Amino acid sequence: MAKRDPIITLEECSYRKILDIVSSKWAVLVMAVLSGGTKRYGELRRRIADISQKMLTQTLKQLERDGLVERNAIPSVPPTVEYSLTPLGQTLIPHFAQMRQWANEYYDSVERARMDYDRKAENPAAGEQR
Amino acid sequence: MAKRDPIITLEECSYRKILDIVSSKWAVLVMAVLSGGTKRYGELRRRIADISQKMLTQTLKQLERDGLVERNAIPSVPPTVEYSLTPLGQTLIPHFAQMRQWANEYYDSVERARMDYDRKAENPAAGEQR
């Protein structure tokens, strides 16, 4: 009856915590742009291809809530709002670099694996005959 | 008219590539369990709390397609199927460790930021008076 079968739960899993933050497909792009310095709302929109207003706003709000991005609204007409990474947000930059490094190094292998897999799925007899 | 406003697209972004693989909430858990060695289907089910059959099967299939996990079916009665990390899959382990490390170091800050943010949202005048 010893404890030989540890159960992993979602809550225990530290990976998950960072994934909750970073797995949004837009969040990493926004932070990537902000890593280059403070940007205004419209500038972010223009820099990130295919992001909708809704998603940009939503992503920024979430990142602000998580303490990763700081919002600075300047009460002027027309209004100006600047966004920048907080010190906490900055700590993720090297982590992103690591992710990019892995992708650069191994993503080709993944793509090759996918092609092999799909080819075999379409033609199960491949490698056996003909 | 110089190129002073680089546009980031989803496709260019290397972060995305690894996120496509890893951002599935179950994928990291499955790989975490498999990092401890070869496991059978049922064992994975028991080890990972709250995972449904569908999600386990689906996740394993995707990881296999990506070349990160290897499936080894032994034709016996009843059938036995073993799953293990491929060498390519192994290369992600240290990366997961990094993710866990960041979470351990900074996640408290994120939670505090969230509480602050939510408190201010509910009570906008907080910090000004009282």
Next chain:
DNA sequence: CTGTATCCGCCTGGATACTG
């Protein structure tokens, strides 16, 4: 310029039942 609000299609993912 910087958002908010609404509608809505699509996909993810859970529950359930069935198969080799």
Next chain:
DNA sequence: CAGTATCCAGGCGGATACAG
């Protein structure tokens, strides 16, 4: 034991219209 098949609710995310 190790899946497959199907149904279905809920949330994500896009398009559009409107506001301060």
